Amino acid sequence: MKEQILKDIHMxxxxxxxxxxxxxxxxxxxxxxxxxxxxxSYPAKNVYVVGELPQSLHYLYQMDDIEDxxxxxxLVIVCDTANTERVDDAxxxxxxxxxxxxxxxxxxxxxxxxxxxxxxxxxxxxxxELAESxxxxxxxxxxxxxxxxxxxxxxxxxFLFPSTTERTFxxxxxxxxxxxxxxxxxxNMYETSIEMAHLNGYVLQNFNLTEEGVGHxxxxxxxxxxxxxNSEQASLAVSSLGHIKGVKAWVIFLEEDDLIRVRLRxxxxxxxxxxxxxxxxxxxxxxxxxVFSWEEADQVVEELKxxxxxxx
Ligand SMILES: [Mn+2]
Numbered sequence: 001m002k003e004q005i006l007k008d009i010h011m012x013x014x015x016x017x018x019x020x021x022x023x024x025x026x027x028x029x030x031x032x033x034x035x036x037x038x039x040x041s042y043p044a045k046n047v048y049v050v051g052e053l054p055q056s057l058h059y060l061y062q063m064d065d066i067e068d069x070x071x072x073x074x075l076v077i078v079c080d081t082a083n084t085e086r087v088d089d090a091x092x093x094x095x096x097x098x099x100x101x102x103x104x105x106x107x108x109x110x111x112x113x114x115x116x117x118x119x120x121x122x123x124x125x126x127x128x129e130l131a132e133s134x135x136x137x138x139x140x141x142x143x144x145x146x147x148x149x150x151x152x153x154x155x156x157x158x159f160l161f162p163s164t165t166e167r168t169f170x171x172x173x174x175x176x177x178x179x180x181x182x183x184x185x186x187x188n189m190y191e192t193s194i195e196m197a198h199l200n201g202y203v204l205q206n207f208n209l210t211e212e213g214v215g216h217x218x219x220x221x222x223x224x225x226x227x228x229x230n231s232e233q234a235s236l237a238v239s240s241l242g243h244i245k246g247v248k249a250w251v252i253f254l255e256e257d258d259l260i261r262v263r264l265r266x267x268x269x270x271x272x273x274x275x276x277x278x279x280x281x282x283x284x285x286x287x288x289x290x291v292f293s294w295e296e297a298d299q300v301v302e303e304l305k306x307x308x309x310x311x312x
Contacts, residue, residue: 012075029151030079030123032061036144051088080123083108124151145178213248262289
């Protein structure tokens with residue numbers, strides 16, 4: 001599969017790279033790391049990255065603004081995006097050929113070629129391996145290494161999550177040979193605003209813990225307004241419950257205008273089945289879902305309790 005992708009990259013003059021909406025460092029790292037390598041390795045090609053980029057990720061890269069006509073005869077690559085509804089910029093279908101590169105479960109197979117590997121820590125890790133297997137066809141530049149490294153540490157929590165493997169450390173060991181500042185990435189990625197520090201404080205003071213080991217907390221619109229954060233920012237507070245004794249799986253509920261966003265995490269019990277029951281999905285230990293009432297939110301907690309009980 002990697003060989004075919006490298007062939008296509010070699011063949012096409014125009015390559016447009018997409019990734020998922022509400023991007024995280026892995027989405028940007030894989031998308032832009034790949035773009036950066038193609039640009040350097042093939043200076044004559046037109047290579048573009050597209051999608052909305054939140055202010056918090058501007059330190060990584062900048063997106064391109066392109067016309068619909070650019071897609072004529074283009075190769076489109078979508079990184080880190082499990083399902084088509086989550087592809088940022090719906091024009092991904094306008095190209096001549098479509099490639100999916102991802103590490104999420106392949107619940108929505110799309111594209112002419114798919115390179116999906118759920119054992120990879122991140123899509124950025126897959127992009128590194130694509131370059132490594134290419135015999136210098138894709139040159140790993142300093143800029144690309146910085147982006148790919150940022151993606152890997154983003155998705156592994158700085159090599160903390162169980163998705164971290166020998167492959168991850170191999171990639172990291174090659175990437176840090178390049179010239180970029182890891183500290184600079186950390187400073188940007190882990191800086192907390194005062195608002196978020198206070199919200200994390202609220203979460204730590206007020207979360208509920210069931211006897212089965214399910215941590216849960218509701219973030220209402222009023223609460224988020226009080227702490228002056230939006231639901232996307234507030235969702236980051238999910239990581240603050242990960243180190244508490246007795247918590248096996250946990251969930252935060254974020255009330256938005258017409259739905260309640262659900263962020264699920266686990267230390268062991270597999271939770272993406274629960275997410276799938278509530279309009280969502282994701283990784284075994286990190287998933288997202290959507291519910292439409294607080295009663296339904298309570299059902300999510302009930303299902304998590306069952307999953308935690310079975311784990312014993
Ligand atoms: Mn990812």
